[in-house]
Amino acid sequence: MKKPETEKEFARKWVSYRPEIKVVDVTIRDGGLMNNHRFNDDVVRGVYDACVQAGLDYMEIGYKGSRRIFSADEYGPWKFCDEKDVRRIVGSNETPLKLCVMADAERCDYQEDIPPKKDSVIDMVRVATYIHQIPIALDMLQDAHEKGYETTVNLMAASTVPESELEEALELLAASPVDAIYLVDSFGAFYSEQVHYLLELYLRHAAERGKAVGMHAHNNQQLAYANTIEAAIKGANFLDSSMAGLGRGAGNCQTELLLGFLHNPKYRLRPVLQCIQEVIEPMRTELRWGFDIPYMITGFLNQHPRAAMEFNAGNDHGDLVKFFDSIVGSE
Amino acid sequence: MKKPETEKEFARKWVSYRPEIKVVDVTIRDGGLMNNHRFNDDVVRGVYDACVQAGLDYMEIGYKGSRRIFSADEYGPWKFCDEKDVRRIVGSNETPLKLCVMADAERCDYQEDIPPKKDSVIDMVRVATYIHQIPIALDMLQDAHEKGYETTVNLMAASTVPESELEEALELLAASPVDAIYLVDSFGAFYSEQVHYLLELYLRHAAERGKAVGMHAHNNQQLAYANTIEAAIKGANFLDSSMAGLGRGAGNCQTELLLGFLHNPKYRLRPVLQCIQEVIEPMRTELRWGFDIPYMITGFLNQHPRAAMEFNAGNDHGDLVKFFDSIVGSE
Numbered sequence: 001m002k003k004p005e006t007e008k009e010f011a012r013k014w015v016s017y018r019p020e021i022k023v024v025d026v027t028i029r030d031g032g033l034m035n036n037h038r039f040n041d042d043v044v045r046g047v048y049d050a051c052v053q054a055g056l057d058y059m060e061i062g063y064k065g066s067r068r069i070f071s072a073d074e075y076g077p078w079k080f081c082d083e084k085d086v087r088r089i090v091g092s093n094e095t096p097l098k099l100c101v102m103a104d105a106e107r108c109d110y111q112e113d114i115p116p117k118k119d120s121v122i123d124m125v126r127v128a129t130y131i132h133q134i135p136i137a138l139d140m141l142q143d144a145h146e147k148g149y150e151t152t153v154n155l156m157a158a159s160t161v162p163e164s165e166l167e168e169a170l171e172l173l174a175a176s177p178v179d180a181i182y183l184v185d186s187f188g189a190f191y192s193e194q195v196h197y198l199l200e201l202y203l204r205h206a207a208e209r210g211k212a213v214g215m216h217a218h219n220n221q222q223l224a225y226a227n228t229i230e231a232a233i234k235g236a237n238f239l240d241s242s243m244a245g246l247g248r249g250a251g252n253c254q255t256e257l258l259l260g261f262l263h264n265p266k267y268r269l270r271p272v273l274q275c276i277q278e279v280i281e282p283m284r285t286e287l288r289w290g291f292d293i294p295y296m297i298t299g300f301l302n303q304h305p306r307a308a309m310e311f312n313a314g315n316d317h318g319d320l321v322k323f324f325d326s327i328v329g330s331e
Numbered sequence: 332m333k334k335p336e337t338e339k340e341f342a343r344k345w346v347s348y349r350p351e352i353k354v355v356d357v358t359i360r361d362g363g364l365m366n367n368h369r370f371n372d373d374v375v376r377g378v379y380d381a382c383v384q385a386g387l388d389y390m391e392i393g394y395k396g397s398r399r400i401f402s403a404d405e406y407g408p409w410k411f412c413d414e415k416d417v418r419r420i421v422g423s424n425e426t427p428l429k430l431c432v433m434a435d436a437e438r439c440d441y442q443e444d445i446p447p448k449k450d451s452v453i454d455m456v457r458v459a460t461y462i463h464q465i466p467i468a469l470d471m472l473q474d475a476h477e478k479g480y481e482t483t484v485n486l487m488a489a490s491t492v493p494e495s496e497l498e499e500a501l502e503l504l505a506a507s508p509v510d511a512i513y514l515v516d517s518f519g520a521f522y523s524e525q526v527h528y529l530l531e532l533y534l535r536h537a538a539e540r541g542k543a544v545g546m547h548a549h550n551n552q553q554l555a556y557a558n559t560i561e562a563a564i565k566g567a568n569f570l571d572s573s574m575a576g577l578g579r580g581a582g583n584c585q586t587e588l589l590l591g592f593l594h595n596p597k598y599r600l601r602p603v604l605q606c607i608q609e610v611i612e613p614m615r616t617e618l619r620w621g622f623d624i625p626y627m628i629t630g631f632l633n634q635h636p637r638a639a640m641e642f643n644a645g646n647d648h649g650d651l652v653k654f655f656d657s658i659v660g661s662e
Contacts, residue, residue, distance in 0.1 A: 191560065191592070192523065192557070192560070192561065193564075221556070221588060221591065222553060222556050222557075222585070222588060223556070223557055225552070225553050225554070225557075226523070226553075226554055226556075226557030226558075227557075229522065229523070230523065233524075254553070256624060256627065257552060257553060257627065260552065260627065260630075260631045261522070269655070270652065270655055270656075273624060273651040273652050273655050274651075274652050276624070276651060277649065277650065277651045277652060281649070293587060293604060293607065296587065296588065296591065299591075300591045318608065318612070319608065320604040320605075320607060320608045321601065321604050321605050321608060324600070324601055324604050325601075328601075
């Protein structure tokens with residue numbers, strides 16, 4: 001429909017085919033926040049098989065959580081991603097799919113718990129950090145890099161960080177050995193305007209050091225997919241998504257929507273649909289993720305979805321006005 | 332977070348407050364496509380009261396359908412919007428809320444069935460037309476205008492219209508007495524790129540004749556709200572939305588999301604949430620509107636959602652792979 005008027009515009013038309021784009025499936029990792037990472041093996045294997053068959057680039061299989069902080073009684077295996085647990089699902093992963101784990105700053109004994117790459121089937125360590133934890137994150141990135149992993153850094157809750165601090169953080173991160181820096185909309189609070197602006201800021205710092213930029217969105221305002229596309233248009237090459245959007249609270253950018261947008265023929269939609277139907281949807285009643293109005297309200301207010309998650313798990317579930325009044329104050 | 336760099340950019344920051352923006356609630360009209368317009372009076376009154384309390388600008392209460400084509404045995408009162416039915420709900424509508432009805436080209440006996448404005452509580456007639464029906468639509472617009480109504484024209488399925496024809500249609504419509512010309516994404520097929528491009532095209536034709544542009548989106552790709560914001564940013568001043576997105580198939584831009592974006596204090600979110608909770612959500616099991624994967628697939632393919640609606644109503648409901656194979660062909 002569109003007549004391209006300049007070469008740049010013409011090239012942008014094909015953003016959806018850009019070969020540098022990598023899709024990172026976060027279904028099990030982010031979804032694990034809804035069930036304390038207690039997925040059974042069939043679920044994890046179902047998602048893994050679907051990622052392989054769909055031609056996705058990375059699958060994030062869980063966290064490297066500290067056993068000093070998190071009890072194995074309370075949390076399932078995907079909170080820790082012990083090598084034996086991962087290999088029980090993926091064997092030695094003789095596929096083009098790369099595997100990643102998330103390591104939270106201050107909640108991961110990375111020096112001990114992350115083995116050298118040669119002893120692990122994991123390909124990439126993704127360091128999640130709040131702005132005040134950047135010094136620790138830098139040490140974690142250095143550690144993972146020296147052990148032989150690809151790395152990303154996911155600077156969480158960017159919507160709450162003053163821009164001057166963000167600039168400093170990006171400068172430090174860009175100077176680290178990290179491969180990609182993520183724009184993370186933890187609270188699902190961004191509109192396209194913020195995504196455009198911040199993505200350009202991230203890219204300005206990252207690109208001059210030869211690093212990529214990624215996008216991780218939440219669906220509180222039903223903009224996770226829309227904002228992920230906008231990030232791709234602006235130059236993000238690592239795009240996080242999950243099957244049926246499974247993820248904390250309102251969930252993530254849906255893989256099935258993202259594959260509809262991406263026109264690289266290496267991606268296939270059908271295995272994703274099959275996984276959603278057979279593996280993901282049967283968990284919906286129990287896990288209750290996805291866009292809803294309490295999550296929308298925390299998104300509007302640029303807040304952690306904690307209050308909405310508690311409300312949805314409680315007896316007043318469905319009393320939207322009560323939640324609104326409790327958060328916003330009655331009119 | 333954003334430092335405005337130019338005056339224009341500064342002004343655009345406040346697009347969400349622009350006083351010219353009008354919110355048009357289409358819950359009962361578009362939602363009626365899911366139940367043959369058989370809402371009971373409590374539902375219609377609940378939506379009307381919520382529109383008034385929320386400070387919305389217009390409420391579309393139904394169609395002016397032809398009784399020669401549509402039987403009152405098969406369709407409820409909101410397919411016809413007889414004056415007595417409308418007044419049973421709104422009385423003489425002594426509120427700031429304006430009321431509108433939709434009149435489909437070739438499916439409305441407009442000359443007989445639309446009374447002079449002085450005899451009606453309706454304020455605006457919205458003429459819905461496919462591209463090949465433009466000559467009839469022009470006659471309908473003239474008729475409604477002469478009878479004393481505000482008018483809009485909703486050029487449906489714009490995603491399927493060759494651009495040369497679109498230009499001609501817009502030129503004709505801009506020369507008519509219509510007050511606003513709508514960009515309508517009937518199939519939920521647009522990305523932001525198309526919205527930006529087409530909105531500018533519509534605005535170019537409309538603005539030089541002093542007319543407004545509107546946006547009516549469907550949520551097949553979960554972009555109805557995102558695209559409605561993008562349209563507003565580009566200058567659309569009539570924004571269609573519905574409570575909880577109730578509308579045909581994947582539904583429309585959600586009023587609750589749109590009010591979160593709009594910062595004009597005349598709008599209030601709480602009455603919308605109350606209406607959703609008490610009036611709309613109780614219908615969800617029966618009406619089954621809203622984003623789902625069959626609708627997503629018809630959106631990808633820029634098709635009418637008919638096939639997905641039939642599939643969702645049938646015994647194979649939930650067999651996503653079967654639907655995918657039936658539409659796309661098996662891999």
